[in-house]
Amino acid sequence: MISVGIDIGSTATKAVVFDGEVRGHAMVPTGWDPREAGLRAFRESLAHAGLTEGKVEEVVGTGYGRISLPIFNRRVTEITCHARGAHHLHPDTRTVIDIGGQDSKLISLNPDGSVADFIMNDKCAAGTGRFLQAMAGILDVSLDELGDIANGAEPVSLSSMCTVFAESEVIGLLARGIGKGSLAAGIVNTIAQRIQGLAGRVPLVETITFTGGIAQNRSICMNIGTSLGVKLRVPASPQFVGALGAALIGTE
């Protein structure tokens, strides 16, 4: 049976076509029209799989924009989808760390892969992809470069968690001659501190699978793992784990 999972996130919309294995995928920017982004990702993922819409039996939506698309047979929270996707890729996963464009979450999994507990920060952009993008802009580096220059650098301590205040703080530190590497390492530490804060409610039990867009950046993953004192397992396509989970739920 062919199922398509579509994760309409705050920043990126991801689609996965699944029929026992992944047949196709697509990612488009969500932009200002989540409905249009969902449809585009759906069509592009089918084109990638070499399939037509008529062959699809289930379309499952997740992510913040899931309410906007009429083609969904089912809508499932991203908590359930990330847990399902992570458990499929790494069955020994007991905790999922997901950092997206505008939120971060910790999900605790039972050994059978069901959700035991979760905590989500979606009230402010601190420690999310948006925070990282703003900081990379100030340092005038790409997201990939930010991870690379943070590697091995002595992290500067940043007192501001809030994206707006952290921007002013980083600009001030740059003006005082603090190196970009130390600032980048400090920025990555701030993301780890944010996760540490969530871990007060949902403990970081290994094996920990790291999902979401930021997890694509190997240097940032390594630094976050070191700051948290844990090993992070990163799937091959971490940004697609929620969409994969939605597609898997469609086949059940």
Ligand code: ADP
């Ligand atoms: P959402 O589901 O909320 O749209 P995603 O999980 O798709 O979020 O992740 C989007 C975020 O991933 C972007 O905000 C961006 O900051 C981050 N991102 C994408 N590529 C990279 C990269 N190479 N390095 C670090 N962060 C990245």
